[in-house]
Amino acid sequence: MINVLVTGGAGFIGSNFVRYALQAHPDWHITNLDKLTYAGRMETLNDVIGHARHTFVHGDIADATVAAPLVKASDLVVHFAAETHVDRSILEAGEFIKTDVIGTFVLLEAARHASHLRAFVQISTDEVYGSVPAGSSVETDELKPRNPYSASKAGADRLAYSYWATYQVPVMITRASNNYGPFQFPEKVIPLFISNAIDNIPVPLYGEGLNVRDWLHVMDHCRGVDAVIERGTPGEVYNVGGSNEVRNVDLTHTLLRLAQRPESLIQRVQDRPGHDMRYSLDTTKLRKLGWAPRVPFDEGLRDTVSWYHENEWWWRPIKENDPSFRAYYQAQYGSRT
Ligand code: NAD
Ligand code: DAU
Numbered sequence: 484m485i486n487v488l489v490t491g492g493a494g495f496i497g498s499n500f501v502r503y504a505l506q507a508h509p510d511w512h513i514t515n516l517d518k519l520t521y522a523g524r525m526e527t528l529n530d531v532i533g534h535a536r537h538t539f540v541h542g543d544i545a546d547a548t549v550a551a552p553l554v555k556a557s558d559l560v561v562h563f564a565a566e567t568h569v570d571r572s573i574l575e576a577g578e579f580i581k582t583d584v585i586g587t588f589v590l591l592e593a594a595r596h597a598s599h600l601r602a603f604v605q606i607s608t609d610e611v612y613g614s615v616p617a618g619s620s621v622e623t624d625e626l627k628p629r630n631p632y633s634a635s636k637a638g639a640d641r642l643a644y645s646y647w648a649t650y651q652v653p654v655m656i657t658r659a660s661n662n663y664g665p666f667q668f669p670e671k672v673i674p675l676f677i678s679n680a681i682d683n684i685p686v687p688l689y690g691e692g693l694n695v696r697d698w699l700h701v702m703d704h705c706r707g708v709d710a711v712i713e714r715g716t717p718g719e720v721y722n723v724g725g726s727n728e729v730r731n732v733d734l735t736h737t738l739l740r741l742a743q744r745p746e747s748l749i750q751r752v753q754d755r756p757g758h759d760m761r762y763s764l765d766t767t768k769l770r771k772l773g774w775a776p777r778v779p780f781d782e783g784l785r786d787t788v789s790w791y792h793e794n795e796w797w798w799r800p801i802k803e804n805d806p807s808f809r810a811y812y813q814a815q816y817g818s819r820t
Pocket of ligand 1 (some may be wrong): 517661668
């Protein structure tokens, strides 16, 4: 068996990766280390929790007493765990520094002393390049993060690289664009707008809605990470993008059409401070490893809207019963709407 440590595997992308990897790699045993913050939920793992090749560990990546022995026992580490929501980082950045920077440092320190580690995949983000007015980011571009989330991710990205350059920890870094798909926490724009639309609640579009994001289906992201694990080179960075740039206003119209709700639900609200206008990735390098996104956006988005329609059991308790979500919604949107 190949021992794989997945961090953050109760979150959106991590849980999809666990599900994908259990199927794609019958010789992997996955240890899933997750702190179960507001964004990590056991019910997301309902279908894999009793799986013979999946062990869940409740713990903090920044706690070396828990995390270090797990890293040292691993052949592969796929590090997803992070604080991930830009708006929350603007409200309060402390947890982003603790988890995204210090948590990554704790894992890397343990990786230095891991005797049979073959790969440490640092899951980074296209946000580290900052806003891209024209053209597309290549992996060697300068990093210019512009919000506390992306700055903490850029710190982790370069810290991981430094452990390759200095200690030869077999680090590979992926920088993905905006993901969408099942089990995404309903604070991010697609699940927030779908679930609001289902309930006939206004969808709060920031500013003029002209900002552009490059949408990538979460399964295409999982396949991209897998391609890097299988065929990537230590010390290298790989962009994982959907090549699918959409303005927020156009995305919103499409979501409302798919949810069969009127455009009058669109509510223009005060913009996000420092809102990056556009992200765009050049994915030539990963495509050379044999990867390409497979899920067409119209199909993926239609399936995602259906998923939220059919899985209210998953998101409705978060939006209706979780006091921390209600407090966040009030802090983020109360004065905007
Ligand atoms: P998410 O917020 O849905 O999930 C994060 C998970 O990490 C949760 O399960 C949470 O409980 C866990 N976690 C947080 N702090 C932890 C800690 N200290 N110790 C252990 N577990 C902890 O995030 P996501 O959207 O699935 O993102 C996963 C990774 O992918 C992140 O590193 C993020 O930066 C990166 N990424 C996300 C996107 C996107 O569009 N969502 C795009 C590019 C890169
Ligand atoms: O690009 C990759 C990044 O994508 C990841 O690294 C982050 O973890 C992930 O959260 C995501 O960041 P964004 O800030 O791009 O995602 P979000 O869903 O928050 O916003 C997408 C766009 O929609 C952005 O331009 C802001 C806008 N938006 C968002 C929300 C929540 C709105 O107009 N209204 C909203 O209520």
